[in-house]
Amino acid sequence: MIFLRLILTNLRRHRVRSFISVAGIAFSVAAMLTVVTILQGAIGMFSGILSSDSQIIVFERNVSDLFFSNVPAAAVEQISRWPMVLHADPVLFGIVSSSDHPIITCFGVTPEDARISHADWISGNRRDFAQHPDDVVLGERAAEFLAAALGSKVQIGHATFHVIGILKTANGFEDGGVFMPLAAAQDFFHKDGVSSVITIKLRNSEDVSALKSRIKAAFPNLIALEDSEFNQSYSQFRILKATAWAVGGCGLLLGGLGVANTMIMSVFTRIREIAILRVNGFSHFQVGSMIFGESALVSVFGAMAGLTIGTSFLFVLKLVPALHGYVDVTMQPFLMLIVIFLAVLTGVAGAFYPTIYAMRVRAVEALRFE
Amino acid sequence: MNPLFKGGRGDLVLRAEAVCKSYDEGMIAVLKGVDFAAVERQTVALCGPSGCGKSTLLHLLGGLDQPDRGRIWVNGREIGGQRDLVRLLRHEVGFVFQLHNLIPDLTLEENCLIPTFAAGIDRRTAQARLRQLAEATGLSHRLGHSIQRLSGGERQRTALCRALMNKPRILLADEPTGSLDEYTSAIVFDLLLDLVATEGVTLIMATHDRSLAERCDRLVEMHDGRVNEPIPA
Numbered sequence: 001m002i003f004l005r006l007i008l009t010n011l012r013r014h015r016v017r018s019f020i021s022v023a024g025i026a027f028s029v030a031a032m033l034t035v036v037t038i039l040q041g042a043i044g045m046f047s048g049i050l051s052s053d054s055q056i057i058v059f060e061r062n063v064s065d066l067f068f069s070n071v072p073a074a075a076v077e078q079i080s081r082w083p084m085v086l087h088a089d090p091v092l093f094g095i096v097s098s099s100d101h102p103i104i105t106c107f108g109v110t111p112e113d114a115r116i117s118h119a120d121w122i123s124g125n126r127r128d129f130a131q132h133p134d135d136v137v138l139g140e141r142a143a144e145f146l147a148a149a150l151g152s153k154v155q156i157g158h159a160t161f162h163v164i165g166i167l168k169t170a171n172g173f174e175d176g177g178v179f180m181p182l183a184a185a186q187d188f189f190h191k192d193g194v195s196s197v198i199t200i201k202l203r204n205s206e207d208v209s210a211l212k213s214r215i216k217a218a219f220p221n222l223i224a225l226e227d228s229e230f231n232q233s234y235s236q237f238r239i240l241k242a243t244a245w246a247v248g249g250c251g252l253l254l255g256g257l258g259v260a261n262t263m264i265m266s267v268f269t270r271i272r273e274i275a276i277l278r279v280n281g282f283s284h285f286q287v288g289s290m291i292f293g294e295s296a297l298v299s300v301f302g303a304m305a306g307l308t309i310g311t312s313f314l315f316v317l318k319l320v321p322a323l324h325g326y327v328d329v330t331m332q333p334f335l336m337l338i339v340i341f342l343a344v345l346t347g348v349a350g351a352f353y354p355t356i357y358a359m360r361v362r363a364v365e366a367l368r369f370e
Numbered sequence: 371m372n373p374l375f376k377g378g379r380g381d382l383v384l385r386a387e388a389v390c391k392s393y394d395e396g397m398i399a400v401l402k403g404v405d406f407a408a409v410e411r412q413t414v415a416l417c418g419p420s421g422c423g424k425s426t427l428l429h430l431l432g433g434l435d436q437p438d439r440g441r442i443w444v445n446g447r448e449i450g451g452q453r454d455l456v457r458l459l460r461h462e463v464g465f466v467f468q469l470h471n472l473i474p475d476l477t478l479e480e481n482c483l484i485p486t487f488a489a490g491i492d493r494r495t496a497q498a499r500l501r502q503l504a505e506a507t508g509l510s511h512r513l514g515h516s517i518q519r520l521s522g523g524e525r526q527r528t529a530l531c532r533a534l535m536n537k538p539r540i541l542l543a544d545e546p547t548g549s550l551d552e553y554t555s556a557i558v559f560d561l562l563l564d565l566v567a568t569e570g571v572t573l574i575m576a577t578h579d580r581s582l583a584e585r586c587d588r589l590v591e592m593h594d595g596r597v598n599e600p601i602p603a
Contacts, residue, residue: 001493002480002483002484002487003487005476005480006473006476009473009475009476012475013475272471273473276471276472276473276484277484277488278459279432279434279459279465279471280459280484280485280488280532281456281459281460281461281485281488281489281536282484282488283456283488286488362435363434364429364434364435367467367471
């Protein structure tokens with residue numbers, strides 16, 4: 001009780017300073033949580049596109065980005081004939097722009113693709129897809145920002161297309177995307193006879209290894225990965241994840257420096273008190289624990305405030321119409337635990353030097369300190 | 371009678387032998403081979419001009435500082451490593467300073483409980499001890515009050531309570547009434563002597579006040595970093 005009072009006393013004595021430290025940690029935690037959650041959501045959405053009604057994804061080996069992957073049509077034809085394969089769907093990814101919208105994702109797909117055949121069509125008829133090379137189907141949000149309706153013409157990149165359907169999908173990328181017949185997309189993106197990936201569904205999920213081996217043998221320049229493997233190994237995902245953690249880490253580092261500054265000030269302004277505690281029998285360990293305790297308390301308060309701020313901010317982002325479908329606010333307990341752990345670790349690390357300093361205070365000298 | 375035992379009873383509780391202490395890398399020699407001893411339940415006044423080394427000697431005797439040369443024994447054990455010093459400050463020595471050195475944001479009770487917390491004494495025992503000392507010092511009605519609301523005399527009495535909380539055998543007091551007016555000083559000193567007698571504590575007090583010093587069992591003069599006291603074999 002006395003120990004807690006000693007810790008709280010100093011926090012209460014310098015309320016503004018304590019508040020600033022807590023705020024520093026809180027905003028760092030909120031920033032980390034927001035950035036990591038948004039990026040993980042984006043990665044989840046992208047991988048969701050790839051894993052739509054499939055187990056395996058095949059793409060060109062050693063490409064840094066799927067947009068640069070070229071999988072020949074011959075490979076699609078051959079693989080789809082293998083007995084273990086239920087269906088193999090080629091998908092061509094492309095990025096185009098329109099007026100006011102610098103980035104629109106395009107999906108070149110076949111009519112049999114699950115994205116078309118299993119989608120929730122708001123308007124239009126799925127049987128009309130790929131009947132004409134100038135026909136496109138829009139995601140609901142794409143239709144919104146392109147101000148397009150069924151039957152209207154839309155300018156996408158250098159060409160004009162005829163809207164023959166509008167889809168509703170929970171995936172932000174698909175919802176803001178344009179679906180073209182595969183042949184039309186190959187022509188539009190100058191990628192004749194190739195797709196970016198093949199998504200494969202097997203008749204028997206136990207044949208995954210056999211399929212991977214067979215693809216490796218038949219097409220040495222292609223690589224087949226299970227969806228989970230792809231999520232872990234795809235370099236773009238890894239870069240995004242690393243960036244998210246780096247940005248969050250920088251935020252926490254700044255928060256930690258704030259705590260360090262607070263704790264240094266805290267120790268310097270009460271050297272005499274520390275000396276009094278030493279004279280009254282406090283050991284080095286007890287003095288150190290008091291400083292660490294103070295710092296840990298600031299960090300825990302900061303982490304809790306940061307989680308509240310970050311979560312609220314994510315929910316607000318989710319409600320913004322322009323971001324609909326792009327922000328996937330799924331609170332992951334593991335992520336939260338990591339963030340709290342990092343916040344406390346940062347706070348405690350920030351208190352390291354002040355603690356060592358406090359532990360080294362010589363009572364006899366500090367008692368002369370005014 | 372050997373003056374060393376005047377007023378005291380029983381064993382030697384404190385002994386310093388050829389203790390030297392200097393500051394600024396030896397430039398300022400404060401203690402130049404001090405020999406000193408005190409026995410159980412004795413009150414000893416250290417007198418001498420400012421800068422003669424009274425406070426430094428008290429700090430060394432209480433383990434707050436280490437001598438450059440010489441040896442010090444407290445209750446028969448030589449002061450040594452860090453662990454010894456913590457044990458010394460927790461159980462064997464209490465300090466009272468010229469300034470009360472209380473923590474202003476805590477209450478009187480919380481300030482007094484600090485040494486018991488440090489020593490790991492359970493709260494119930496600590497509070498019983500505090501009630502006993504508060505009654506003896508007339509502070510019972512002030513236990514829950516903040517230090518900032520206490521008078522100078524009350525603060526010094528609180529400091530006295532705190533120093534005695536863990537029942538030390540030795541009380542080291544550095545000008546304990548130096549910051550008080552004459553009237554309050556007399557009251558606090560009377561109380562100090564009463565408590566020391568009741569608790570059976572050995573008091574070593576540095577003071578400039580001759581009238582207070584003469585009320586102690588022994589008056590030891592310090593001059594230019596030296597004390598000449600006969601030490602029994």
